[in-house]
Amino acid sequence: MTVSRWSTPAQCQSWEMWDGQECICAPGFFGEECQSLSYSFPLDVPNVINATVTVIVKVIHRNFTPDLNNVSSQTYQDFTKEFKQRMDQVYGGDDLTAYREVIIRNLLNGSIVVDNDVVLEVNYTPEYQQVFSNLSKIVRSKIMNETSVVANDIPKCQDSILCYNGEATRVNDTVKLGVNFQEQCTQRAAKDFAKYYYVDEVDGKLACVTRCTPGTKSQLNCNLGQCRLQRSGPRCLCPNTDTHWYWGETCEHSTNKSLVYGIVGGVLAVLLLLVIVLIIFLGRSQRKLHRQEYDVSQEWQKEGIPGTFQNMGFWEDKNLQGDRYGRENVYSHFRPSLGSLHIQRPEVVTGVP
Structure with a gap:
């Protein structure tokens, strides 16, 4: 059991007793606020x-x-x-x-x-x-x-x-x-983490350790990362440096940040270029469409055909001739459309001699 001084009950994270001046850490914990796990501790070994x-x-x-x-x-x-x-x-x-x-x-x-x-x-x-x-x-x-x-x-x-x-x-x-070292190890380890502790030799002495304990035979190799004991078991926390990202179960993989930034920048440049090309293509298509519409509207004037067109009025059914309201209704809903209108070019007929 570890004693932590200069703490208050509100600060002690894993404690068993507060005597008014100091926090008594539960087995397996240490630190000023009992916030840290002990990754190894010696066992009582008989002669x-x-x-x-x-x-x-x-x-x-x-x-x-x-x-x-x-x-x-x-x-x-x-x-x-x-x-x-x-x-x-x-x-x-x-x-x-x-x-x-x-x-x-x-x-x-x-x-x-x-x-x-x-x-x-x-x-x-x-x-x-x-x-x-x-x-x-x-x-x-x-x-x-x-x-x-x-x-x-x-x-x-x-x-x-x-x-x-x-x-x-x-x-x-x-x-x-006759002696059960594993039982002793389990009893002295942190309660929620006891199943991850086992007996091994450290510096020539028998101790209770985890896979995060340096110097053990089965130590978890985290490469450039740090081993941390969590409730789910030992895990590697991978570093994030100025030049590289590290990842993987044991931080065995790394990625160069400059390479990633270069690839992302290249992809963005390509996308920007595609957007510009698309805008230019759409602009040209719109101008071409407007030009075709203008050419059709000027076709009749270019022909130079003699004669004139007269407004001969609209044919009205006999039922509508005396019905002012009906005519107004028809005229108000009339919408000219040239979509399906076919006009035959007028022919000039000369007089018979």
Whole structure:
């Protein structure tokens, strides 16, 4: 838990307690206003680490009795004592100095099936996981050698020695550590971000880290960007410099600003040129249309045809001759149109001599 001084409750962003003078930051946060995430913090590592390897063996030529289900019965205590003494002999030796004891988890029917844990203990080293992995292989080798021996003296198997069914022997390759560093890491990490923290070695020491922690094996490479832990996970924040834009999941791509500006300027110039050409083309089309209309209106004058045109009036139906209102209505809606009018050129007929 981090203490932040010179803050007020209104300023503390992620806090658990205000004592009137300072803000107590929640686990995983730090800063004057508890606004920053801790991307790594050391773990409490014991000097000695223990682990267990689960082993199942089947003791034959022995009868399973109900007393073996009762840990307080004399039958149970006698059998477990005999089994542990034999396992001390099997696992003991200079090649397995990490061996400490065997813990019997359960006895099951089937002759007598013994579910037990082999306890190992070593001094802490950064390579502790590899150390226990190697020790588990030694445990497997020893118990397989012990249970593969064929029992020839059945009376002794029933009384004074342990005999086994080698084919039923099982060794769990997963080593169970006595200390859970990942649980410690999760408890001390920021609440909403705990799932992104994991155990790794930093500067030779065990620590709780994220992919944004510098110096870790699985650090997220953001190239020229910065790694930031968000509620959605580690993300790269790409920079925006005077000359380049950077983008991509890890800021692996870049674009030159001058190039972009040049392309945009070229496109705008082309568009402007197209607009100018279009305006010129439309202007010429309009002038050509007006010229054609003017030529048609002057055609009759150019012909020089003799004679005159007279207004002969409009033909009126008999029903309209006495109807002043009807004539006015017709004349008021009359609109001359030359769209479909065809006028035959008048011919000059000379008199017969």
